[in-house]
Every structure is written in structure tokens, then in C-alpha cells.
Amino acid sequence: MxxxxxxTPDDLAPFLKRYYIGQLVDLKGIAAGITNTNYFxxxxxxxxxxxxFEALQSSDLPYYVNLTAHLAHHGIxxxxxxxxxxxxxxxxxxxxxxxLVPCLPGTVVDEPNVxxxxxxxxxxxxxxxxxxxxxxxxxxxxxxxxxxxTAAEVMQYLDADTAARLQxxxxxxxxxxxxxxxxxxxxxDLFRDNVLLDGDRIGGFIDFYYACNDAxxxxxxxxxxxxxxxxxxxxxxxxxxxxxxxxxxxxPLETAEFAxxxxxxxxxxxxxxxxxxxxxxxxxxxEMTYAKDPTQYERVITHHAQRQDFWxxxxxx
Ligand SMILES: Nc1ncnc2c1ncn2[C@@H]1O[C@H](COP(=O)(O)OP(=O)(O)OP(=O)(O)O)[C@@H](O)[C@H]1O
Ligand SMILES: N[C@@H](CCO)C(=O)O
Numbered sequence: 001m002x003x004x005x006x007x008t009p010d011d012l013a014p015f016l017k018r019y020y021i022g023q024l025v026d027l028k029g030i031a032a033g034i035t036n037t038n039y040f041x042x043x044x045x046x047x048x049x050x051x052x053f054e055a056l057q058s059s060d061l062p063y064y065v066n067l068t069a070h071l072a073h074h075g076i077x078x079x080x081x082x083x084x085x086x087x088x089x090x091x092x093x094x095x096x097x098x099x100l101v102p103c104l105p106g107t108v109v110d111e112p113n114v115x116x117x118x119x120x121x122x123x124x125x126x127x128x129x130x131x132x133x134x135x136x137x138x139x140x141x142x143x144x145x146x147x148x149x150t151a152a153e154v155m156q157y158l159d160a161d162t163a164a165r166l167q168x169x170x171x172x173x174x175x176x177x178x179x180x181x182x183x184x185x186x187x188x189d190l191f192r193d194n195v196l197l198d199g200d201r202i203g204g205f206i207d208f209y210y211a212c213n214d215a216x217x218x219x220x221x222x223x224x225x226x227x228x229x230x231x232x233x234x235x236x237x238x239x240x241x242x243x244x245x246x247x248x249x250x251x252p253l254e255t256a257e258f259a260x261x262x263x264x265x266x267x268x269x270x271x272x273x274x275x276x277x278x279x280x281x282x283x284x285x286x287e288m289t290y291a292k293d294p295t296q297y298e299r300v301i302t303h304h305a306q307r308q309d310f311w312x313x314x315x316x317x
Contacts, residue, residue, distance in 0.1 A: 003029035005037045005052045005094050012041070012050075015093050018084045019100060021045050032108070032193070035209070037096070040103065047103035049079065052096035056209065061097060063138045064208045065089045067131065067185060068101075074130035077123060077204040079104050106196035106203025114242045115200040117227050121243035123202050124190060124223055125250035128216045131185035140188065140212040142271060144173050150274040157281045162298070166273070169301060173267045178215040181257055181264075186219035187211055191226040217257045220247055221268035225300055233299025240311040258312060266304045273297035 009027055016024055022044035030038040030049070037052040053061070065081050069089065072080030079101035081089040091098045109116060140146075151170045155163050187194070188210040196203035220243075228239040247253075253261075276294035283291065 002031060002033040002035075003037050003039070004054050005096050007037075007039055007050070007052070007094060011094055015091065015098075016041075016043070018086075018091060019082060020085070021048060021082065021100070033207075041100070048082070049101050049103055050093075051099045051101075052093060053098070054096065056097065058090055058092075058097040061090050061099070063136050064211055065099060066136060067134055067211055068208055070134045071127060071130055076127050076130050077104070077202045078208070079204055079206065104196050104204035104206070106198035106201070108193050108195070109197045110192065112192060112197070112227055112239070113200070114238050116197055117239040118242040118246035119197075119200060119202050120190070120195060120223060120227055121220070121246035122250055123205065124187070124220060125247045127187070127205065128184050128219070128251055134185055138212045140186075140214040142188070142210065142275065143214065144176070144178075144267070147267075147270050147274045148174060150278050154274070154277040154281050157277075165298070165301075166277075169266060169270050169273075172263065173270055176260070176263055176267065178218060178260065178264065178267070181215040181217050181260055182254060183213060184216050185211060186214050186216060188214065188219060188222065190219065190223040215260075215264070216251070217253070217260060217264050218268055220244075221261070221265045222271070225265065225269050225272075225297075229296075229300060232303075233296060234303045235300075235307075235311075237311060244311055253312070261312060262304065262307070262310050265310070266301050269297045269300040269304065273301065 007027065009024055012024055012027060024041065024043055026042040028040045030040060036054050039050045041048045041050045068078045069081050071078045082100045082102070083089055084091050089099065091100070148170045151166050155166065158166065187205060187208060189207065190205065194207040195205055224235070224240055224243055228235045228243060230236055273294055276292050276297060279291040280294055
């Protein structure tokens with residue numbers, strides 16, 4: 001249950017007076033999500049989502065919040081932040097920084113189909129292009145060096161075989177230079193639970209709190225590793241081809257990206273293998289004792305390492 005900070009209708013009444021969204025009708029905590037407190041707020045004008053940030057400080061928020069405003073301005077399906085009477089996107093409630101956005105249509109889909117993977121690929125490419133005019137810059141706090149540092153931190157808990165495989169993956173990634181690939185703003189966590197789908201249509205991309213500037217191809221690899229993944233960590237060909245073709249219908253990959261693709265797929269998997277190992281063996285104090293399965297991403301890497309074909313048709317000349 002992800003309500004860490006309780007909000008009552010009495011707490012909310014003075015807060016809502018700072019917005020032009022009508023009067024409160026209903027307030028309901030949202031169970032999904034593991035980092036922040038989220039509430040559905042229904043007013044006489046409509047339905048909204050109120051987020052109370054549990055870890056991020058007000059000073060951290062502008063990059064993420066202005067990014068979603070920028071993307072919404074360009075027609076990407078994201079929840080555009082709502083400004084308060086002081087024309088600020090963020091406010092404060094019960095000692096936490098807050099954000100109020102409209103409720104987007106759709107639900108999280110656990111078993112996406114080919115058409116849905118194509119939609120995600122297409123909108124991800126649109127998002128990458130639309131954010132080229134976004135002026136702010138944020139280095140990736142969870143880049144290759146973070147994978148290496150995190151692997152070193154959890155190595156002591158692993159059996160010798162797993163530790164050796166983890167170290168080999170880290171060494172492989174430390175030898176790469178992804179900075180020569182096309183760069184831009186990436187979502188960096190575009191898993192199934194961060195996209196709302198309304199049938200085959202995208203209701204919206206949500207949860208931009210890992211967004212940063214990095215290689216665009218890395219973002220595509222993160223999305224593909226989740227959206228097209230089977231239970232055993234293998235990738236489903238039909239979904240992968242659909243996602244890649246749809247992405248490339250908007251932003252064709254460059255020759256250097258074709259070359260980097262097989263290894264960056266493993267890097268994108270290593271990012272979540274290491275973060276899940278860290279959450280599993282060294283959960284942060286006060287964090288919910290809920291950790292996703294690290295071995296899922298170990299298996300993704302094993303499959304990628306054995307693969308000959310990476311679903312890409314030859315690069316256009
Ligand atoms: N704009 C929105 N419209 C509709 N539902 C939303 C919206 N934003 C969030 N939600 C709902 O709230 C849930 C939790 O949101 P989110 O995944 O952002 O939680 P979090 O705790 O902030 O992040 P995380 O779980 O990645 O740590 C989502 O699964 C979705 O059901
Ligand atoms: N999407 C991440 C969790 C949130 O960052 C994972 O599945 O490990």
C-alpha cells in the first residue's frame with residue numbers, strides 16, 4: 001500500500017483552495033506504486049492524482065515536473081502538471097512537496113500484446129524527439145559507474161558463480177562508450193507499470209522520476225527488456241519487432257546504434273539486475289520491504305548473451 005503520508009479531507013480543503021479545480025467530492029489512496037504517496041482526488045471539475053513526494057525534495061522536482069509540462073505541451077501522452085494560484089506546479093501538504101495532475105485514461109497492463117508494444121515504441125520515439133527542445137540537463141545518476149559501484153556493494157552476498165557473471169557483465173559495460181550515440185532526455189524506467197493503456201491506445205506515460213539525459217538507445221533497450229520479456233527472461237520476437245519497427249518509423253536508428261544494440265540491451269538489463277540486488281540485500285531504511293526479483297534480469301542477460309539475432313532489419317543507408 002503506497003500511502004505513507006495520510007491525507008484527510010480536512011487536510012485537503014485548504015490545499016485545494018490554492019487551485020482552480022472545484023470542490024472536493026472524494027479522496028482515495030492509490031495502492032500501486034512503491035516510492036511516493038498517491039491519491040485520487042475527485043472534485044466537482046473532474047478526477048486528479050495528487051502525489052506527495054516521500055524522498056525527493058522540492059529542489060529536485062523542477063527537472064521532472066517541467067519535463068512533463070514540456071512533453072504535454074508537445075502532445076505526448078503524459079499528465080500535464082496543474083499550476084496553483086501562485087502559478088507554481090509544486091506545492092506543499094502535510095510537510096511533503098506535492099504535485100497535482102489530471103487523471104489519465106487507461107490502466108496498467110501486465111501482459112501486453114504486439115499492438116501495445118508498437119504503441120509504446122512509437123510514443124517513446126516521439127518523446128525522444130519532443131524533448132530535444134527541453135533545455136534542462138540532468139546527468140544519469142544510475143549510469144554505468146553506478147552499476148559498477150552497486151555490483152561491488154552486493155558482491156559479498158552472491159555465490160561465486162553469480163558473482164563472477166555479474167563482474168563479467170560490469171567489465172563488459174565499463175569497456176563501452178555510449179556517449180558517442182545520440183543523446184537526449186530519457187524516461188529510464190519505462191516498464192509496464194509506468195504506462196497506462198486504454199485498449200491499444202496509450203493513456204499516458206507516468207512516473208518520470210528517473211528521467212535524465214543519456215543515450216536514447218538505452219531507453220529503448222530498457223523498455224524492450226520489460227515490454228517484450230517472457231517469464232523465463234527470453235524476449236518475444238513478435239513484440240520486439242513490433243516495438244522496434246514502430247520506434248524506427250519515427251526515429252530511425254543510426255549505424256552506430258545498430259552496432260551498440262546487442263551490448264546496450266545487456267547494459268539496460270544490468271541496470272535493473274544491480275538495483276534489484278541492492279534493494280534485495282540492502283534495502284534503504286524506511287523503505288518498504290518489497291523487492292522485485294533480481295534473477296529475472298540475470299536471466300534476461302543470459303538470453304541476450306546467447307542471442308544471434310536482435311530483431312533489427314539492416315540499417316537504412
Ligand atoms: N496521472 C495518472 N492518472 C491515472 N493514474 C495514475 C496517474 N499517476 C499515477 N497513477 C496511478 O498511481 C499508481 C502509482 O503511481 P506511480 O507508479 O507513479 O507510483 P510511485 O510510488 O510514485 O512510483 P514507483 O512505484 O515507480 O516508485 C499508478 O500505477 C497508477 O495506477
Ligand atoms: N522498474 C524498476 C523499479 C522502479 O525503478 C524495476 O522493475 O526494477
